[in-house]
Amino acid sequence: MPHFGDYQFDIYLAGLRGVVPKYPVDFAGLEQRAEAAMSPSLLRYVQGGCGDEHTQRSNAAAFRHWGIVPRMMVDCSSRDLSIDLFGMRLPTPVFMAPIGVTGLCTQDGHGDLAAARAAAETGVPLTVSTLTNDPLEHVAAGMGDTPGFFQLYTPKDRELAESLVRRAEAAGYKALIVTLDTWTTGWRPRDLNAANFPQLRGHVMANYWSDPRFRAMVGRPPEEDVPGAVKVWTETFGKVLTWADMPWLRSLTTLPIVLKGICHPDDARRAIDEGADAIYCSNHGGRQANGGLAAIDLLPPVVAAAGGTPVLFDSGVRSGSDVAKALALGAAAVGIGRPYAYGLELGGAEGAVHVLRSLLAEADLLMAVNGFVDVAALRRAGAVRIQP
Numbered sequence: 001m002p003h004f005g006d007y008q009f010d011i012y013l014a015g016l017r018g019v020v021p022k023y024p025v026d027f028a029g030l031e032q033r034a035e036a037a038m039s040p041s042l043l044r045y046v047q048g049g050c051g052d053e054h055t056q057r058s059n060a061a062a063f064r065h066w067g068i069v070p071r072m073m074v075d076c077s078s079r080d081l082s083i084d085l086f087g088m089r090l091p092t093p094v095f096m097a098p099i100g101v102t103g104l105c106t107q108d109g110h111g112d113l114a115a116a117r118a119a120a121e122t123g124v125p126l127t128v129s130t131l132t133n134d135p136l137e138h139v140a141a142g143m144g145d146t147p148g149f150f151q152l153y154t155p156k157d158r159e160l161a162e163s164l165v166r167r168a169e170a171a172g173y174k175a176l177i178v179t180l181d182t183w184t185t186g187w188r189p190r191d192l193n194a195a196n197f198p199q200l201r202g203h204v205m206a207n208y209w210s211d212p213r214f215r216a217m218v219g220r221p222p223e224e225d226v227p228g229a230v231k232v233w234t235e236t237f238g239k240v241l242t243w244a245d246m247p248w249l250r251s252l253t254t255l256p257i258v259l260k261g262i263c264h265p266d267d268a269r270r271a272i273d274e275g276a277d278a279i280y281c282s283n284h285g286g287r288q289a290n291g292g293l294a295a296i297d298l299l300p301p302v303v304a305a306a307g308g309t310p311v312l313f314d315s316g317v318r319s320g321s322d323v324a325k326a327l328a329l330g331a332a333a334v335g336i337g338r339p340y341a342y343g344l345e346l347g348g349a350e351g352a353v354h355v356l357r358s359l360l361a362e363a364d365l366l367m368a369v370n371g372f373v374d375v376a377a378l379r380r381a382g383a384v385r386i387q388p
Ligand code: FNR
Pocket: 045, 046, 047, 056, 059, 097, 098, 099, 100, 101, 129, 130, 131, 151, 179, 260, 282, 283, 284, 285, 286, 287, 314, 315, 316, 317, 336, 337, 338, 339
């Protein structure tokens, strides 16, 4: 039976022919390479976060105060990392989190299509942001048999929101992920000091430009008047959602609705009462608010409050052991963010595939060595908080 961990044998065997991996297998090496490869403005946007970036550093650092207790004398020669989510059996417990500048992360400006190819090759679902360089239909078509999720930045214009959701449904996306923490942009010093915000320059607007309702709102083809179309976009971009909007959101779609940005157990309970199908515990990778708490530390109470409702998780996942810890703490599926963006930058679809395979290999090998045959076993074992 093939395992994700076999990726290491491929690497060692290639080494016998004098071949070393094209891209680093660890996050530090990956980020270092991406720093050298990316344009300064894109690097600032992807790498940067809110305020002095304490929260985003804490997100990654906090994984270090969680640990997994090894179990021995368990036959782990055969392992299963598959999960059940939204009525589907998925081969891996990870997914690509929505990243609004994915489109810009490849030299050709079609990074969303490259990410879709990476999804098709790895079986790792891609969450497609509202902000893309290619229309959501084209991105969906590139995913092969791998399911995709659509992430909605809810516009103030209800008809536009409805149109985007209808298009996502028609294109075959399997869940609607509604982001709650970004009706306006957080304070991002790196971007502010360079006065750079990609959307205002007309980037990653394909889903709006291609939308009949948005085109009607602009009144002429957006391509012919980019500043005018961007102005319309700024006016409609971010609806402040409240619980009172849940019946409307629910009425838009039969797809599972996932609320992204929930970090408080009371909000998790309320979301489920109001009809959410899943919770997505995330602090947006520390890009939106520099509140100071690491998302992984907020996951266990959210999982407890959610009862049997699935809780997706992201923010600070940098390695396969981070993936395993998040699963052990109750995540139903674990979102990979910046690492795959760096992979795209370094090698397009091939780079992202490498990043995902490396994360999965490390998670699989941790389970192999520590005595967990599947994700359920890891969850039963849990993770231990190490006292400083
Ligand atoms: C994001 N994220 C994000 N989230 C979302 O719901 N819609 C979006 O369009 C974006 N765009 C975006 C751009 C960039 C450059 C980054 C880095 C992140 C947040 C993303 O989904 C996820 O929550 C974070 O990336 C998780 O943090 P780490 O693990 O990447 O640090």
